[in-house]
Amino acid sequence: MVAITVPCTIDHIPRVKCPKGTANATVPTVDLSAPGAAAAVADACRAVGFFRATNHGVPAALADALEARAGAFFAMPLADKLEHASARPLGYGSKSIGSNGDVGWLEYLLLAVGSGSVQASSLPQSLRAALEEYTAAVREVGGRVLELMAEGLGLDRGALRRMVQVAGSDELVRVNHYPACPLASGVTGFGEHTDPQVVSVLRSNRTGGLQIMLRDGRWVPVAPDPTSLFINVGDSLQVLTNGRFRSVKHRVVAPDAGKHSRLSVIYFGGPAPSQRIGPLPELLRDGEQSLYRDFTWGEYKKAAYKTRLGDNRLAPFELPAAVMEPSNSDHHCGTNAAVRPPPPPPPHVGQVY
Ligand SMILES: C=C1C[C@]23C[C@@]1(O)CC[C@H]2[C@@]12CC[C@H](O)[C@@](C)(C(=O)O1)[C@H]2[C@@H]3C(=O)O
Numbered sequence: 390m391v392a393i394t395v396p397c398t399i400d401h402i403p404r405v406k407c408p409k410g411t412a413n414a415t416v417p418t419v420d421l422s423a424p425g426a427a428a429a430v431a432d433a434c435r436a437v438g439f440f441r442a443t444n445h446g447v448p449a450a451l452a453d454a455l456e457a458r459a460g461a462f463f464a465m466p467l468a469d470k471l472e473h474a475s476a477r478p479l480g481y482g483s484k485s486i487g488s489n490g491d492v493g494w495l496e497y498l499l500l501a502v503g504s505g506s507v508q509a510s511s512l513p514q515s516l517r518a519a520l521e522e523y524t525a526a527v528r529e530v531g532g533r534v535l536e537l538m539a540e541g542l543g544l545d546r547g548a549l550r551r552m553v554q555v556a557g558s559d560e561l562v563r564v565n566h567y568p569a570c571p572l573a574s575g576v577t578g579f580g581e582h583t584d585p586q587v588v589s590v591l592r593s594n595r596t597g598g599l600q601i602m603l604r605d606g607r608w609v610p611v612a613p614d615p616t617s618l619f620i621n622v623g624d625s626l627q628v629l630t631n632g633r634f635r636s637v638k639h640r641v642v643a644p645d646a647g648k649h650s651r652l653s654v655i656y657f658g659g660p661a662p663s664q665r666i667g668p669l670p671e672l673l674r675d676g677e678q679s680l681y682r683d684f685t686w687g688e689y690k691k692a693a694y695k696t697r698l699g700d701n702r703l704a705p706f707e708l709p710a711a712v713m714e715p716s717n718s719d720h721h722c723g724t725n726a727a728v729r730p731p732p733p734p735p736p737h738v739g740q741v742y
Pocket residue numbers: 478486487488489491499561563582583584585586657693694695696697698
C-alpha cells in the first residue's frame with residue numbers, strides 16, 4: 390500500500406501572517422430553513438463565495454460519532470495508520486498535500502464518496518460506518534444548498550444539483566487533523582487555495598484556524614462552530630454561473646502549542662468526469678458574454694491536479710474579454726457590444742441573513 394507521507398519537519402512548512410480582524414466579521418450566516426433562504430444563499434455566494442449554514446438538519450450525533458472515531462484513528466501509531474492507507478491520491482496522508490510539493494502541518498484521510506468506496510476502504514469498520522452515515526447526511530445538505538443556489542439565481546431548481554449528484558459523479562470526503570504545533574506559531578496547516586469542485590460542505594470541531602479571503606484581499610478568520618456547516622463556492626460553480634458566484638480562497642493555520650487539535654470533515658461535490666462545465670445557457674441570455682471556454686470535469690481535474698495548491702487553476706480556461714463598444718459612440722448598434730455578468734456587490738460587514 391502507498392501512503393502520502395513525506396520526510397518533512399516543521400521548518401519546511403511556510404508560516405502565515407495572521408490577520409488582526411475579528412472572527413466572522415464578514416462571514417454571512419444563512420438559516421437554511423428560513424423562507425428567504427434562496428435569496429440569502431445567492432447573496433452570500435455573490436459577495437463572499439462562502440457562508441455559515443444553520444438549521445441544516447444533520448443530527449449532531451452523526452458528527453460527534455465521526456469526530457470520536459476519526460480522533461481515535463489519528464491517535465494510532467503512524468505505522469498502523471499507514472497500514473490502513475490505500476493508493477495515491479486517496480487514502481491516508483501526512484504533511485504532503487497533492488503530488489506537487491505542497492506541505493502543511495496536518496494529516497488526513499481522503500476518500501471517494503458513493504459506490505461503497507468508503508466501505509471498501511481498509512479503514513476500521515467503526516470509522517467506515519460513521520463516515521458513511523455522516524457523509525450521506527452532509528451530501529444531502531450539499532444537494533439542498535445547490536437547489537437554493539439555483540433558485541436564488543432564477544434557474545430551474547435542479548439545474549446545479551444534477552451536475553454533481555448523479556450516477557458516476559466525482560464526490561470526495563476528506564477528514565483533516567491538525568495537531569497543535571510544537572515550538573511555533575502561525576504555521577500553515579492547509580495552504581491558501583480554492584476548491585476545484587462545484588460545492589464543498591465543511592464541519593469542524595471547536596478549534597479554529599480556517600480563514601477566508603474577501604474580494605478586497607483581506608483574510609478573515611472563521612469562528613469555529615461545530616453546530617453549523619460552512620459552504621464554499623468551488624471553481625466549477627464560478628464557471629457554471631459565469632462569474633456571478635466566485636470560488637473563495639481559504640487556508641488553515643495550525644493550532645499553536647498547547648491548544649486542542651483541529652478536526653474538520655469536508656464533502657466535495659464534483660461532477661462526473663464526462664460532465665461539460667461551462668456557463669449555464671440560461672444565464673447567457675441577453676447576449677451575456679461567456680467568460681470561460683467549455684471543458685469537462687475530467688479535463689479540469691486532470692489539469693488542476695498538476696498545479697500547486699495556491700495556483701489560479703481557472704486562468705487557462707478564461708476567455709479574453711470581448712472588445713467593448715465605446716460608451717460615447719453616436720452610432721450604437723450593439724452588434725459586438727459584450728455584455729458582462731453583473732458585478733458582485735461588496736462584502737456586507739457583519740451581515741447576518
Ligand atoms: C495541490 C493539490 C492538492 C489538491 C490537488 C492539487 O493539485 C490542487 C487542488 C487540491 C485540492 C483542494 C481541495 C480538496 O482538498 C482536494 C482533494 C481537491 O480536490 O483539490 C485537494 C487536492 C488533493 O489534496 O489531492
